[in-house]
Amino acid sequence: MGQPVDLGFGISLIDLYDLQTAQRTGAYVFHEEEVTIIETSASPSIPHLLKGLEAISIDLHDVKNIIVTHIHLDHAGGAGMLLQHCPNARVFVHPKGMRHLADPSRLIAGAKAVYGQSFDALFDPIVPIPEDRLIVKEDGETLQIGKNRTLTFLHTPGHANHHFSIYDQTSNGIFTGDTAGVFYPQLLSYGVELYLPSTSPNQFDPEAMRTSIERFMTLRPDRIYFGHFGMSTHTQVVWNQLHYWLPLFVQIGYDVVNEQMNLSFTEKTEAVSNRLFDHIQTFLRKQQVPDDADVYKILQLDLQVCAMGLVDYIEKQKR
Structure with a gap:
């Protein structure tokens, strides 16, 4: 397993080895008094996340906030399992995603329709999250973590209707989930940057995606934190x-x-x-x-x- 990467501004990136592949999905960890994690990937990735938290000396009792940008299983499928290890944490989710984390039966059915016999190896188990540990964030609402850090939630459809992104003023960065596409850092060794849109079913909407990307651009971020995978500071290249x-x-x-x-x-x-x-x-x-x-x-x-x-x-x- 690769070691967590220090991205600066009190943020670490833990590789979650989705599909047993390096640099595929990652969790972002804020080292604040209220430890906050953005993205969990699917349940088979949770052992990697736990090892990564141990490597950066995070006590699981100190994890207070788990945020999922959207409820697709490669981003949120492991949230219920992670929550079992973090007794003081809550899970933050888009309003349209809350009921599916509480009762993931439709999520499971949808993923089985796409992935077929591979479903169990990729995603099982999907653990329901008690409703009293789920927190909804509306567009523009904030979350204070620690004394000096505020996260702002932005509803950003296009990839999915149940998608929000998170703006971190401290790093002037945006955690874009899949709305700003996929970054392929495997190509950096060839001196190539590649960013492709993620148009997966069944709520892809190109006009909504364009509008969300324009919204990102108006914030003039210095950093984009991708769900797949890692951080880019070359924001104009991304756009x-x-x-x-x-x-x-x-x-x-x-x-x-x-x-x-x-x-x-x-x-x-x-x-x-x-x-x-x-x-x-x-x-x-x-x-x-x-x-x-x-x-x-x-x-x-x-x-x-x-x-x-x-x-x-x-x-x-x-x-």
């Missing part, structure tokens, strides 16, 4: 890439669906995924990234899920 890739993703989705209307949903998804992959591989080849780079394993999985969300969105629009 530029999202403005390039998001409309391209949507256009590819429409092109495939319009060209191949008689295909099944699964066949359309595969066709969209393949076309997205070809575009991104062409981009990376121009940056001298070899075709056997490890990042392609993650990209293929991400693009399959992105393609599902694109086809789902487009077919809803057509209906």
